[in-house]
Amino acid sequence: MWYALKRLLIGQPLKSNELGEQKLNKTKALAILSSDALSSVAYGPEQILIVLITVSAVAFWYTIPIAVGVLILLLALILSYRQIIFAYPHGGGAYVVSKENLGVNAGLIAGGSLLVDYILTVAVSISAGTDAITSAFPHLHPYNVEIAVILVVFITILNLRGITESASILAYPVYLFILALIILIIVGVYHILMGNVAPDLHASLGTPVAGISLFLLLKAFASGSSALTGVEAISNAIPNFKDPGPNNASKTLMAMGLLLAILFSGIVYLAYYYGIAPKAQETVVSQIASQTFGRNVMYYFIQGTTAMILVLAANTGYSAFPLLAVNLAKDKFIARMFTIRGDRLGYSNGIIFLAVASILLIIAFKGKTEHLIPLYAVGVFIPFTLAQTGMLVKWIREKPKGWVLKLTVNLVGALISFTVMMIFFLTKFGQVWAVLIFLPLIVFIFHRIKKHYEAVGEQLRITTCEPTIPIEGNIMIVPVAGITHVVENSLNYAKSLSPDQIIAVYVAFDRDAEKQFEEKWQTWQPDVRLVTLHSQYRSIIHPLTKFIDTVEHKANEANFRVTVLIPQFIPKKSWHNILHNQSSLLIRAFLLYRRNLVVTTVPYHLKK
Template sequence: MISFIKRLLIGRPLKSNELGEQKLNKTKALAILSSDALSSVAYGPEQILIVLVTVGVAAFWYSIPIAVGVVILLTALILSYRQIIFAYPHGGGAYVVSKNNLGVNPGLIAGGSLLVDYILTVAVSVSAGTDAITSAFPTLHGFNVEIAIAFVIFITILNLRGVTESASILAYPVYLFVLALFILIGVGIYNILTGGVSPELHTPIGTPVAGISLFILLRAFASGSSALTGVEAISNAIPNFKDPAPNNAAKTLMAMGALLTILFSGIVFLAYYYGIAPSREVTVVSQIAEETFGRNFMYFFIQGTTALILILAANTGYSAFPLLAVNLAKDKFIPRVFLMRGDRLGYSNGIIILGIASIILILAFQAETEHLIPLYAVGVFLPFTLSQLGMMVKWLREKPQGWIPKFIINTTGAVISFTVTMMFFLTKFSQVWPILIFLPIIVFFFHRIRKHYEAVGDQLRLTTCESSVTIEGNVMIVPVAGITQVVENSLNYAKSLSPEQIIAVYVAFEREDEKKLEEKWKKWQPDVRLVTLYSHYRSIINPLTKFVDTVEHKAREGNYKVTVVIPQFIPKKGWHNILHNQSSLLIRAFLLYRRDVVVTTVPYHLKK
């Protein structure tokens, strides 16, 4: 039944040689890896206006030069990540760049920030999309958490089916959103050029505004830069591209940069020219659409595709998180399970962990994650800054032909990214301070995991292992619950190994049961020694483990090995297991941690 449900949800398992078929072309890659960045157009321009409105509506003209600054930063980041793609074609993005050029700890800070950021991407995007849906249908507002969790489960299952299949489905809403905004911007600009929009709705550019300051402008710039989250995803996901992967990834990155520039600039310009003010009830994009088309089909088409893109922005996290986890796992900083491919050749453990972590976050914040957006943005700009610094160090160290323009690009990106990061800390410290606590904790755990793997490697390596002790013989201990076919099967197995001694051990709760078994045993297995242990507290584990420890201590002196042979019957049907006490599993669990004791299970399969 379980395998049938798994096949139904995820699909048939794929052979390893079908991996090439799971690679993405540029069209699909642009859709699933750019959804996070493109979706931020829905809230990035609004974040600028929210800061400027504190000064007054007259300050809205500053949104134009601020948007130019955001586009300059975007250009620097796009050009920089294009260089990263060719310099590090196996993916890893900011983590690999920082680790290789700045050191292990900066690399882990970048990697840890991005891992957390991708979890936030899923939680924030799905919650924002859910809000858009429940705003349109207020009767569903009480089910925000349930709807958000359902979307996370749906996207998780879709990604478990494979990168290509998820891209084929999710590409349509992304391109519909792009089409909708192109139509909105095109019609809006046409209305402006034909005089359909009154110039009195906005303050002319250059108008003096009382109360404006550099601090406010920098704060607005930092808030608007939240539109750049997700730009790094393509450099992390290079292995998902069809060959030549670096070339295709670079072209996709440039296409994403061009789309993001046009859409962001267009929305900021229309918001300025229409004199749109931010509102809690209605988004800026919604106001622009209503001013341009009225409440007709196009308005609802734009609103619908906006809600979809906000939800599907989560898919960027599903594409980039598993591949970043693979790079960290290869370096032994996180568990090796992240290296395993699933039935559909995706890194399914990373996908599942991301889905579970996102659901936990949604439950913890009741799908109201708006105040996590600043933390989410800092989690991106910190790796941005580190990756730019890393590339600067790389060019200074290697000095290849034509390195100076590349160095200038990375320096520009580093300065602006660092400025944005600092502005978030200065202006929204109450919301971003947790990063100062959880990042050192994450890096600490990275090092602890790496230390464990190194210790395991040292102990397993043949050249450094302790010299083996010659084993003179074997003492077999067989825990028994009575005289049964299961016990006989285990005793026969023990005898077949020709041990020096077999000891059957029976733990009795009643003295009468102890005497009865001893009498029967002498007649049934006279050649096998039976030891009975009386348990005062009705525990099998404590008396048995103490006995095993005693035998092992004596056996060690004579270079004997102690093996505990555990009889276990296997019911014909899986659900029958709940009808039995599973004492054999408990015994095995406790004995596995005894250093010099071998534990083996002898199964006896029931037929009915």
């Protein structure tokens, strides 16, 4: 049943030699890897307004110069990451750049930040998409968390089906969103030029604003910079591109930057000219669309595509998180399970881990997007800063042809990224302080995992000097609960391996029952030694393990190995297991981690 459901949801397994068919062309890659950055247009301008409204609506004209600053930062990041793509064509982005040029700890900070950031990408995108849905249908507001969790499950299943298949499906909503916003911007600007929008809805540029401060403007700029999250995803996912990967990734990055600049500028300008103020129950894009078209078909088309891309922006996390996890796992900083490809040739373990973590975040924050965005944004600008700084070190050390220009580009990117990062810490410390705790903790965990893998490798290598002690014989201990076919099956197996060294062990709670069992055993298996243990406290584990310890001590002196064969019957239907006490599993779990003891289960399958 489980296998049939799995095949229905994610499809038939793909052969390993079909991996090349799972690569993305530029059109699909733009949709999959740029959806996070493009979708931030739906909430980036709104974050600026949320800060400015604390002074007054007159301060909204500051959105224009703030937007110009965000666009300058976007240009610097696009040019910087374009250089990273060609310098590190195998992907890895900020993690690989920082590790190779700034050291392991810098790389782990960048990698840890991005892992958390991609989890937040899913949580923020899904939460924002849910907000767009409930803006159009207000009666759904009480179910924000439930809707968000369902959407995460949907996107997860889609990604488990494979990157090519998910890209084929998700490309349409992304391009529909781009089309919808371009139409909205064109029609909105047309209404403004035709004089259909009252000019007194907004304050003129340069209007004095009481109470405005540099601190508040920097806070608004940092909030608006959240629109740039996801810019680095393409440099992490170069292996997903069709050959030539770096060239296709570079062109996709440039196209994403251009589209992001157009859409962000247009939404900011319309919000300013229309005098849009942020509302708790309706997004800024929803208000602009409502004023431009009214609540008609076009409005719902814009809201629908906005909701879809906000949801599908999570796919950037699903595309980049598994690849970054693979790089970290190859360096032994996280579990090796992240390097394993699933049935559809995607890194399924990374996808599932990302889904579970993001669902927990959504539930913890109750789907409130504004609570997640600051933590999300600062997590991006830390690796932004480290990546650009790492490239500076690379150019200074290698001095390739044209290195001065490359150095200048990365220097500008590093300075701006660092500035934005510090602004976040200074202006939103109450919301981002957790970064200062979880990042060192993540790096510490990375090092502990690496240390564990190195210790395991050292102990497993046959070149180590640790001597191996020859095994002279084997003593089989078979815990028995009665005279049954299950026990008989285990005894027959034990006899086939070591017929002269078998000890059956029976734990009795009652003296009379103990004596009766010994008599029955003598009749049934007279050639197998039986040891009965009396348990005053009705415990099987304690007397059994105490006996095994005694046997093991004597066996070790003679270079014998002790093997515990645990009889276990397997019901025909899995749900029948809940009707039995599973004592065999408890014994196995208790004995499994004991040194110099072999524990094995001998199954007996029931037929009905």
